[in-house]
Amino acid sequence: MTFEQVVVYLISAVMLVSAALVVTMRNPVKAVLSLVLTFFSAASLWITLEAEFLAISLVLVYVGAVMVLFLFVVMMLDINQAELRAGFTNYLPLGGVVAVLMVVEIILVLKGREYSGLQLASEQLRGPGYSNTRELGAIIYTHYIYPFEIVGFVLLVAIVGSIALTFRRRTVSRYQKPSVQIHTTKAERLRVVKMTTQRVDLTTPEEFVPTTPIQTTPTQKAEEEST
Amino acid sequence: MIDWFLTLWNSLPDWLQIGVWNLLKIIVVVLPLMICVAYLTYAERKIIGYMQVRIGPNRVGPRGWLQPIADALKLMMKEIVLPTRSDRFLFLLAPVLSLGPALAAWAVIPFTDKLVIANIDAGLLYVLALTSVGVYGIIVAGWASNSKYAFLGAMRSAAQIVAYEIAMGFALVGVLMVAGSLNLVQIVQHQAGGLHQWFMWPLFPLFIVYFISGVAETNRAPFDVAEGESEIIGFHVEYSGMAFAVFFLAEYANMILIAALTSIMFLGGWYSPIGAYLPTALLDIPVIGWLLGDGVHWLLIKISIVLFFFLWLRATYPRYRYDQIMRLGWKVLIPVTLIWVVVIGMVKFFTPFGFIMS
Numbered sequence: 001m002t003f004e005q006v007v008v009y010l011i012s013a014v015m016l017v018s019a020a021l022v023v024t025m026r027n028p029v030k031a032v033l034s035l036v037l038t039f040f041s042a043a044s045l046w047i048t049l050e051a052e053f054l055a056i057s058l059v060l061v062y063v064g065a066v067m068v069l070f071l072f073v074v075m076m077l078d079i080n081q082a083e084l085r086a087g088f089t090n091y092l093p094l095g096g097v098v099a100v101l102m103v104v105e106i107i108l109v110l111k112g113r114e115y116s117g118l119q120l121a122s123e124q125l126r127g128p129g130y131s132n133t134r135e136l137g138a139i140i141y142t143h144y145i146y147p148f149e150i151v152g153f154v155l156l157v158a159i160v161g162s163i164a165l166t167f168r169r170r171t172v173s174r175y176q177k178p179s180v181q182i183h184t185t186k187a188e189r190l191r192v193v194k195m196t197t198q199r200v201d202l203t204t205p206e207e208f209v210p211t212t213p214i215q216t217t218p219t220q221k222a223e224e225e226s227t
Numbered sequence: 228m229i230d231w232f233l234t235l236w237n238s239l240p241d242w243l244q245i246g247v248w249n250l251l252k253i254i255v256v257v258l259p260l261m262i263c264v265a266y267l268t269y270a271e272r273k274i275i276g277y278m279q280v281r282i283g284p285n286r287v288g289p290r291g292w293l294q295p296i297a298d299a300l301k302l303m304m305k306e307i308v309l310p311t312r313s314d315r316f317l318f319l320l321a322p323v324l325s326l327g328p329a330l331a332a333w334a335v336i337p338f339t340d341k342l343v344i345a346n347i348d349a350g351l352l353y354v355l356a357l358t359s360v361g362v363y364g365i366i367v368a369g370w371a372s373n374s375k376y377a378f379l380g381a382m383r384s385a386a387q388i389v390a391y392e393i394a395m396g397f398a399l400v401g402v403l404m405v406a407g408s409l410n411l412v413q414i415v416q417h418q419a420g421g422l423h424q425w426f427m428w429p430l431f432p433l434f435i436v437y438f439i440s441g442v443a444e445t446n447r448a449p450f451d452v453a454e455g456e457s458e459i460i461g462f463h464v465e466y467s468g469m470a471f472a473v474f475f476l477a478e479y480a481n482m483i484l485i486a487a488l489t490s491i492m493f494l495g496g497w498y499s500p501i502g503a504y505l506p507t508a509l510l511d512i513p514v515i516g517w518l519l520g521d522g523v524h525w526l527l528i529k530i531s532i533v534l535f536f537f538l539w540l541r542a543t544y545p546r547y548r549y550d551q552i553m554r555l556g557w558k559v560l561i562p563v564t565l566i567w568v569v570v571i572g573m574v575k576f577f578t579p580f581g582f583i584m585s
Contacts, residue, residue: 003242029370030317036363056352064359068366068389072382075370131348133409178554 015041305468317371322473325364397564415496421503441485490529
């Protein structure tokens with residue numbers, strides 16, 4: 001067994017264990033974190049197949065963005081474990097059928113192409129000059145340009161649609177307008193108040209006796225007199 | 228002695244040789260990085276101190292030079308308090324999750340065209356992917372602490388980081404459009420030929436956006452709501468001792484990483500700003516020529532200047548309010564980058580500048 005094969009088997013083992021943990025973990029947050037680990041191991045496997053662009057975009061898109069939002073949602077939810085487990089026996093037949101179907105499909109695909117494991121994959125490895133990014137870019141932007149553009153447009157429609165469905169301007173809440181706030185001027189916020197001064201003789205610190213009587217305005221005088 | 232060492236080395240199996248060699252390369256990068264992180268904290272306190280007409284740390288060692296070591300020792304001696312009913316495993320995993328990507332991204336940073344651990348073709352994507360993984364440390368820390376304050380702080384910081392990642396990614400899209408490559412070495416080589424060739428001139432708006440997003444991404448002032456002394460909501464409120472220190476190690480390692488990336492993408496990497504204008508005879512003089520010509524020292528100088536800007540910002544601006552942070556990210560920075568990406572595309576396609584660029 002070569003070094004590469006050891007690495008591949010190691011990563012595959014991590015991936016299988018973490019994928020199993022996604023299903024068996026009791027805590028939903030930990031299940032999501034196991035899913036993140038699964039994605040990460042899948043990306044590592046792709047790197048061993050010299051598909052570094054796919055691997056890095058898997059990490060960038062799924063691990064870096066999608067799963068973060070997933071975690072946000074799952075952390076906020078108050079999930080009742082007992083309620084979730086209540087329907088287990090009801091769903092078991094349907095789930096079992098789906099699982100068996102998927103296993104059968106995988107077996108058919110692997111048998112049909114005379115798949116012979118890791119040896120086949122390692123024979124196809126390109127030389128050091130091979131760039132997965134360049135190859136993918138060349139084929140996406142020439143041969144598959146229309147499907148690529150359509151996929152991009154579908155995503156844009158999804159974004160606009162989701163915003164249009166969820167965004168409603170609530171009439172009761174009051175908004176702050178930062179653009180108005182940051183364009184404020186000194187004249188709006190700052191008021192310089194003229195105060196009457198009093199002189200304190202600092203040479204005798206024991207008792208602060210004003211050397212001159214406090215200058216009082218006529219209105220203050222009137223207030224003092226009334227009290 | 229050397230002969231014995233060589234025979235020992237040659238007798239090792241192939242995979243072990245590769246492993247040991249790569250391990251050595253990693254140590255050569257990470258060890259100085261850790262020392263830089265320690266002394267960046269010292270530099271920060273000194274520089275901000277002088278900006279605010281204070282002296283800064285000057286008690287431990289001559290002129291306070293041993294202050295970071297004293298700080299590290301203090302943090303190591305402290306107890307790591309585990310909150311009751313917190314998730315032990317995730318609580319201790321979170322600091323590692325935030326430090327790991329900050330260090331792993333250095334694998335593709337080219338110090339010169341030869342001095343790079345892994346010169347991979349999709350280097351720029353790798354850096355983007357790893358900086359986006361760093362957010363897990365924050366989310367997991369907030370959740371595992373089992374505290375409302377930590378959780379709210381984590382949500383806030385994570386939303387901020389995810390928002391600014393988009394502006395950052397688009398700023399880098401401009402860079403890769405002009406350079407025509409995702410390989411960091413090639414991106415720098417595209418900026419050869421003196422100061423006027425640097426990408427910061429044709430991509431000036433993106434340069435500014437990238438720097439601002441970098442500051443926000445590393446949770447530095449004026450975007451440091453994560454730390455927020457005035458409102459005790461931060462993802463690391465429950466952390467103490469070394470676990471807390473690891474978060475700050477990650478923050479400072481990320482700062483240096485962002486500074487390095489800014490230097491590589493926009494400031495010409497290891498190229499000398501003046502070397503290209505000087506006569507070649509001058510560059511052949513042993514020491515002066517080496518100093519004026521291209522080399523790793525220019526990259527280090529550029530990184531230091533960008534880091535100085537980080538510290539300067541912290542000493543100058545008050546903290547942003549949270550809704551202002553979100554507005555700046557989504558409504559100002561992202562539109563600027565989108566427009567400039569279109570401008571670059573037009574320039575490349577329609578004008579003769581396009582041939583100069585590519």
